[in-house]
Amino acid sequence: xxxxxxxxxxxxxxxxxxxxxxxxxxxxxxxxxxxxxxxxxxxxxxxxxxxxxxxxxxxxxxxxxxxxxxxxxxxxxxxxxxxxxxxxxxxxxxxxxxxxxxxxxxxxxxxxxxxxxxxxxxxxxxxxxxxxxxxxxxxxxxxxxxxxxxxxxxxxxxxxxxxxxxxxxxxxxxxxxxxxxxxxxxxxxxxxxxxxxxxxxxxxxxxxxxxxxxxxxxxxxxxxxxxxxxxxxxxxxxxxxxxxxxxxxxxxxxxxxxxxxxxxxxxxxxxxxxxxxxxxxxxxxxxxxxxxxxxxxxxxxxxxxxxxxxxxxxxxxxxxxxxxxxxxxxxxxxxxxxxxxxxxxxxx
Amino acid sequence: xxxxxxxxxxxxxxxxxxxxxxxxxxxxxxxxxxxxxxxxxxxxxxxxxxxxxxxxxxxxxxxxxxxxxxxxxxxxxxxxxxxxxxxxxxxxxxxxxxxxxxxxxxxxxxxxxxxxxxxxxxxxxxxxxxxxxxxxxxxxxxxxxxxxxxxxxxxxxxxxxxxxxxxxxxxxxxxxxxxxxxxxxxxxxxxxxxxxxxxxxxxxxxxxxxxxxxxxxxxxxxxxxxxxxxxxxxxxxxxxxxxxxxxxxxxxxxxxxxxxxxxxxxxxxxxxxxxxxxxxxxxxxxxxxxxxxxxxxxxxxxxxxxxxxxxxxxxxxxxxxxxxxxxxxxxxxxxxxxxxxxxxxxxx
Numbered sequence: 170x171x172x173x174x175x176x177x178x179x180x181x182x183x184x185x186x187x188x189x190x191x192x193x194x195x196x197x198x199x200x201x202x203x204x205x206x207x208x209x210x211x212x213x214x215x216x217x218x219x220x221x222x223x224x225x226x227x228x229x230x231x232x233x234x235x236x237x238x239x240x241x242x243x244x245x246x247x248x249x250x251x252x253x254x255x256x257x258x259x260x261x262x263x264x265x266x267x268x269x270x271x272x273x274x275x276x277x278x279x280x281x282x283x284x285x286x287x288x289x290x291x292x293x294x295x296x297x298x299x300x301x302x303x304x305x306x307x308x309x310x311x312x313x314x315x316x317x318x319x320x321x322x323x324x325x326x327x328x329x330x331x332x333x334x335x336x337x338x339x340x341x342x343x344x345x346x347x348x349x350x351x352x353x354x355x356x357x358x359x360x361x362x363x364x365x366x367x368x369x370x371x372x373x374x375x376x377x378x379x380x381x382x383x384x385x386x387x388x389x390x391x392x393x394x395x396x397x398x399x400x401x402x403x404x405x406x407x408x409x410x411x412x413x414x415x416x417x418x419x420x421x422x423x424x425x426x427x428x429x430x431x432x433x434x435x436x437x438x439x440x441x442x443x444x445x446x447x448x449x450x451x452x453x454x455x456x457x458x459x460x461x462x463x464x465x466x467x468x469x470x471x472x473x474x475x476x477x478x479x480x481x482x483x484x485x486x487x488x489x490x491x492x493x494x495x496x497x498x499x500x501x502x503x504x505x506x507x508x509x510x511x512x513x514x515x516x517x
Numbered sequence: 518x519x520x521x522x523x524x525x526x527x528x529x530x531x532x533x534x535x536x537x538x539x540x541x542x543x544x545x546x547x548x549x550x551x552x553x554x555x556x557x558x559x560x561x562x563x564x565x566x567x568x569x570x571x572x573x574x575x576x577x578x579x580x581x582x583x584x585x586x587x588x589x590x591x592x593x594x595x596x597x598x599x600x601x602x603x604x605x606x607x608x609x610x611x612x613x614x615x616x617x618x619x620x621x622x623x624x625x626x627x628x629x630x631x632x633x634x635x636x637x638x639x640x641x642x643x644x645x646x647x648x649x650x651x652x653x654x655x656x657x658x659x660x661x662x663x664x665x666x667x668x669x670x671x672x673x674x675x676x677x678x679x680x681x682x683x684x685x686x687x688x689x690x691x692x693x694x695x696x697x698x699x700x701x702x703x704x705x706x707x708x709x710x711x712x713x714x715x716x717x718x719x720x721x722x723x724x725x726x727x728x729x730x731x732x733x734x735x736x737x738x739x740x741x742x743x744x745x746x747x748x749x750x751x752x753x754x755x756x757x758x759x760x761x762x763x764x765x766x767x768x769x770x771x772x773x774x775x776x777x778x779x780x781x782x783x784x785x786x787x788x789x790x791x792x793x794x795x796x797x798x799x800x801x802x803x804x805x806x807x808x809x810x811x812x813x814x815x816x817x818x819x820x821x822x823x824x825x826x827x828x829x830x831x832x833x834x835x836x837x838x839x840x841x842x843x844x845x846x847x848x849x850x851x852x853x854x855x856x857x858x859x860x861x862x863x864x865x
């Protein structure tokens with residue numbers, strides 16, 4: 170029963186534009202609602218502590234391909250990618266809910282595998298499964314995970330806290346999950362064209378592992394607590410450094426100057442990107458699914474991160490009018506595009 | 518990549534059997550996790566108050582049919598049915614997250630309608646939308662809502678608190694949402710066979726409204742607080758009285774004696790069930806989607822509910838060995854079947 174009204178296509182707004190459009194008029198009803206839509210997690214005031222709530226939906230054929238994704242890894246990844254959002258607020262995840270819609274092509278044994286992955290992630294990150302919903306699907310598998318965490322109000326790291334002069338820090342390395350996906354897709358195509366050929370993933374365990382079984386940076390949050398460091402802002406890197414840095418700068422109303430030489434890339438990623446005829450830095454900036462942390466610190470706090478393994482200083486927050494720029498190894502200064510992979514390739 | 522292992526079909530376990538099977542080995546990691554899978558909501562200890570978390574997934578073609586479900590009503594219902602789970606714990610819902618997977622057949626205007634319903638429910642129940650996820654779907658619309666509420670530890674109403682001698686109470690009336698669905702399905706079939714015939718829902722606004730735009734019993738929870746009543750157990754009636762009473766009795770390790778004369782049925786439902794050649798009490802016991810509350814009280818608290826409009830005393834909790842029985846208006850005593858509509862029809 171559609172009306173004969175005007176029709177605006179969703180893709181004219183994009184995911185974030187759409188969410189802004191649909192949720193912009195919200196005025197909270199409850200004083201306990203500290204932060205609503207727009208950060209890594211919603212924030213609820215409980216007095217002494219705050220609760221952090223983050224949720225993701227994963228759709229077969231969009232976010233995962235069961236041809237090369239073992240169900241156990243899928244369950245694990247569905248949990249860890251949500252926990253990553255709680256850590257990105259400088260909080261500790263404590264509970265999750267797990268819901269799924271599935272068709273009868275899944276057996277009980279298949280679901281046991283999926284849940285084995287969920288339980289493994291819960292054990293590793295010390296979170297508890299406290300609910301969910303299981304229902305039928307007319308076609309593929311759909312998963313929805315909600316993570317609930319705990320934080321201290323004055324130690325939360327929002328996207329909007331970056332100040333001019335702050336240092337931009339990155340954890341881990343970038344581009345591996347994206348290249349892992351390219352590898353798996355390539356082997357899938359080879360297999361589909363000739364099922365006798367076995368997948369050749371020899372020596373590629375790092376990028377494939379980063380794609381199929383990502384971890385959340387619990388260790389970094391624990392390091393912050395130990396060093397009494399509270400970043401001025403933080404975001405988790407799920408859509409590539411470029412996109413996340415743009416989100417953070419927009420929320421904080423600042424610009425950024427990012428050093429290409431400061432963006433960590435794993436040696437296997439360097440080699441593999443050449444195989445795929447891709448620029449490693451492009452994979453690192455726009456690849457996505459790294460689930461690392463991008464954060465900013467007051468320059469006076471530099472001693473607290475300088476000698477921490479796995480944390481890299483990669484640039485500086487600048488005035489909004491100076492834009493968001495990349496200083497390449499070759500000495501050039503570019504605009505850093507805000508879009509994901511597709512758009513970046515077009516503009517590059 | 519499926520293994521050549523044994524295959525157990527999901528339907529051999531049923532939804533609740535499946536959840537039990539997949540989640541049974543859980544030992545909580547966090548002392549804040551008070552209740553996990555198995556009640557209307559998970560319970561998290563925050564010190565002075567507890568947080569309650571409940572989640573549902575709704576799938577197009579399974580839970581709703583967009584041919585007769587306006588998107589605004591769908592958004593409203595997706596929220597209120599989740600809030601119902603929080604009220605069923607004697608808690609107050611405060612926040613929700615809303616996630617959806619959708620194909621590009623939906624326009625921005627269509628999503629504005631969906632969100633108008635979400636916002637209307639949020640306004641009516643004074644809850645705040647604090648997050649969500651929007652993603653693509655390969656086919657139909659999938660919605661996942663998580664509600665977060667607040668409660669007082671000593672006033673929570675679990676499913677497992679019913680004691681022998683407690684009175685069984687029901688709010689509202691039953692069977693209307695089920696019959697509303699039958700009406701809408703009938704009109705859909707007529708329309709599909711001849712699109713010139715306009716739907717005839719004249720005088721059927723009550724059952725259709727109960728199906729398309731159900732409310733959650735906020736008023737009853739407020740009444741409990743005013744009368745200082747804490748039920749000994751409670752569950753919300755989403756799958757029909759029979760099924761919910763079985764859940765409650767199983768969790769409490771008791772039996773029940775339900776009076777047919779105590780089950781409230783709306784006059785329009787009485788009339789409509791005759792049109793559909795159905796027994797009104799069967800619709801009331803097994804219909805589902807009423808989103809009323811079934812609760813038990815200590816007999817000493819009878820004065821606190823006796824004169825409350827919309828609360829009906831419908832039976833008594835008995836010893837587990839006496840089973841779960843229905844005392845019909847005709848004076849017979851039956852086993853009350855535990856299954857939903859389909860199984861009930863087979864056994865009746």
